[in-house]
Amino acid sequence: MSKRQSAKYKLDRRMGENIWGRPKSPVNKREYGPGQHGQRRKSKLSDFGVQLRAKQKLKGYYGEIREKQFRKIYDEAARLKGDTSEKLIGLLESRLDAIVYRAKFVATVFAARQFVNHGHVRVNGQKVNIPSYRCKPGDVIEVRERSKQIAVVLEATDLAERDVPDYIDADHNKMTATFTRVPAFSEVPYPVTMEPNLVVEFYSRQ
Incomplete structure (x- = not known):
């Protein structure tokens, strides 16, 4: 398995969702996480954990963009007039x-x-x-x-x-x-629920 495939499938398993809507995604058969402890009952996430997960999912969806680059995109979105979450999606979709x-x-x-x-x-x-x-x-x-x-x-x-x-x-x-x-968030055909507002909250608290 190539590194790219491995990264793609690992993200699906970690999130427990078919991030890209692909028919070969492993979560189509196994919705639990990877590793020997993947089937353990998941504890309830804190607000920070929910925000972090939303960021990881959105960042991963666009090909596992590096954190430094993703933060730079967020900072640019925050400087623009209007809803920061909408601007963030617009910048990502303009790549x-x-x-x-x-x-x-x-x-x-x-x-x-x-x-x-x-x-x-x-x-x-x-x-x-x-x-x-x-x-x-x-x-x-x-x-x-x-x-x-x-x-x-x-x-x-x-x-x-x-x-x-x-x-x-x-x-x-x-x-x-x-x-x-440049599309609005509602126009982007994500196969799963994305929450860019939580990504904005994640970076705002830092």
Whole structure:
């Protein structure tokens, strides 16, 4: 098992939820946590524990973003006018790797990060290999010509488990996607309940 798969499945087991809605998630069969003590009755979490869990789940959903980077995204959201939790989700969904994943160019957010890293993606005609690159409304993201026939790309576009959200206009014949707008939290198709308000509370108390 690859490190990426291991990290993905470990997060599902730790949270006891199918974070990405994948049919092969281990929690589809075993809802308890990993390890020899995974089936023990879980104690009630404190307020801090609930907030920490919400942060870990949201951070993990976007490919286990490093804490320093995730905190930086939160700090930027906190500086913007408006609801901090909404701004946080908007910034996360504006990431290039998130858009590549949402457009169904690849099957997982982990694969999206690797896909961008390996130079398979262009933004407005220019190669961008930084997964955290911030896209703006109107930006056109495309798979470079010689990467369009890669097996993982062809398989991902046929995935029935998720749809392309309304804020991304994807053309799978041309392998292009336009980021039409920064979404509201309610528009993001999370397979499980996300609570960005608890993430804001977690960082606010520090």
